[in-house]
Amino acid sequence: MSSPKFFRVERNDHALIISAIANTHGLVEDEVRDECDSLLEQLEENESKHAIIDLEALDYFGSIMLELMVVVWKAVNKSGGKFAVCGVSKVGLEILKTAKFDTIWPILDTQEAAIENVNS
Amino acid sequence: MLPPMDYRMMATVLIVDDSPVDRRLVGGLLAKAPNIEIAYAGDGEEALELMGKVCPTLVLTDMIMPNMDGFELTAEVNKRFPLVPVILMTGKGNEEIAVRALQTGAASYVPKSALASLLVDTVENVLSVAQEEQVQGRLMDCMTGCQFVIENDATMIPALIKYMRTFIRKTRLCDETNGIRTCVALEEALNNAFYHGNLELDSKAREGDRATYRALVDQRSRMNPYRQRKIFIDVAVTASEGRFRIRDEGPGFDPTCLPDPTDPANLEKPSGRGLLLMRTFMDDVLFNQNGNEVTLVKRIDTTMSPGA
Numbered sequence: 001m002s003s004p005k006f007f008r009v010e011r012n013d014h015a016l017i018i019s020a021i022a023n024t025h026g027l028v029e030d031e032v033r034d035e036c037d038s039l040l041e042q043l044e045e046n047e048s049k050h051a052i053i054d055l056e057a058l059d060y061f062g063s064i065m066l067e068l069m070v071v072v073w074k075a076v077n078k079s080g081g082k083f084a085v086c087g088v089s090k091v092g093l094e095i096l097k098t099a100k101f102d103t104i105w106p107i108l109d110t111q112e113a114a115i116e117n118v119n120s
Numbered sequence: 121m122l123p124p125m126d127y128r129m130m131a132t133v134l135i136v137d138d139s140p141v142d143r144r145l146v147g148g149l150l151a152k153a154p155n156i157e158i159a160y161a162g163d164g165e166e167a168l169e170l171m172g173k174v175c176p177t178l179v180l181t182d183m184i185m186p187n188m189d190g191f192e193l194t195a196e197v198n199k200r201f202p203l204v205p206v207i208l209m210t211g212k213g214n215e216e217i218a219v220r221a222l223q224t225g226a227a228s229y230v231p232k233s234a235l236a237s238l239l240v241d242t243v244e245n246v247l248s249v250a251q252e253e254q255v256q257g258r259l260m261d262c263m264t265g266c267q268f269v270i271e272n273d274a275t276m277i278p279a280l281i282k283y284m285r286t287f288i289r290k291t292r293l294c295d296e297t298n299g300i301r302t303c304v305a306l307e308e309a310l311n312n313a314f315y316h317g318n319l320e321l322d323s324k325a326r327e328g329d330r331a332t333y334r335a336l337v338d339q340r341s342r343m344n345p346y347r348q349r350k351i352f353i354d355v356a357v358t359a360s361e362g363r364f365r366i367r368d369e370g371p372g373f374d375p376t377c378l379p380d381p382t383d384p385a386n387l388e389k390p391s392g393r394g395l396l397l398m399r400t401f402m403d404d405v406l407f408n409q410n411g412n413e414v415t416l417v418k419r420i421d422t423t424m425s426p427g428a
Contacts, residue, residue: 029274029311029315030274030334030337030338033330033333033334034334036330037330037331059300060300060301060303060304061304062304062307062308062311062394062397063308063311063390063393063394063397064311066393067326067390067393070387070388070390071330074388090297091297091300091301091304094301094400094401095304095397098382098396098397098400099381099382099387099393099396099397100382100384100387101387104387
């Protein structure tokens, strides 16, 4: 696995914070999938119960990112954890709403609010 | 409207300030710079009204004004005249306001306390960039479309999207937000053409083991006939719309067979989200009979101004 191109990962108590990195070359689906596997491994290795996806750095995303979020959400759900999304742009929010994910995922303005949400 | 601007011709700077004394002071400083004509407005609303008639090369505005302040004017100019840069004149030494000015979309700022030493240089620096962009913009006005035939290589897709984002911005097809929406739709269409069209991968395969799916992508990317297939992109911009036609060389598919991804029962499934985003963000999404060509249509945003 090469160094991460699309996501930076940090741990905050019981939550794994997955922050999208501003990538001027865009998302290449295959490479995102590779990093997705690494994210799932880190969820297990760090015994993180919850996961937060921080999209602050992206002005938009598409179905590739949605798919990755679903994979992480399902993994967290399976182990009884909570999932939240934060830092979503105007168009990003439209995308989440269009796909109806706003009905199942908490969408918070900031990472701090997302941490508070999953730890509540 | 001003006649199309020659790169070497005069630039017009619109000074916006509610104080007649400050307007004269700023105008006097700029009068020393060569190739600059000056126009004046007393506040943001008057400036926009004037810009609708005669578009300046650059706007130089005070921050605190009645009716519409400098931040609001900057945002409005960015939206309606995307090729016209704005320089804000800020109160003395307030870095927070300077940061906010740049975040609002100002090209630069000059503290009012340093107008005498910084104004002319700042205006000339911003003008040189703006004039180059405006010439590029005029060139793009002459562009009615573009075509690409790309190899079946997923790494080409983000590069093409990046190009299209610039193309949409320069041709002023729509505002920045709608430009992003269009790029979301284009990216989905291109990914569909690559994975589902040319590689003939069923999106249901993504519901299974991810490693198996990736192995299949990898295998087909190296194998004929998939490897030899290409993606054809044909973009046409007219006075009323932008039309993006994307065709792959796969056997095609029936778009009516995709499940509704917003049905709660399908939320976790990857199928159909790309098409949903295309339909949400474009004015029209049309497939050919074979289902291997999609045409995405974006109507021209009539609120966009020619800019300069």
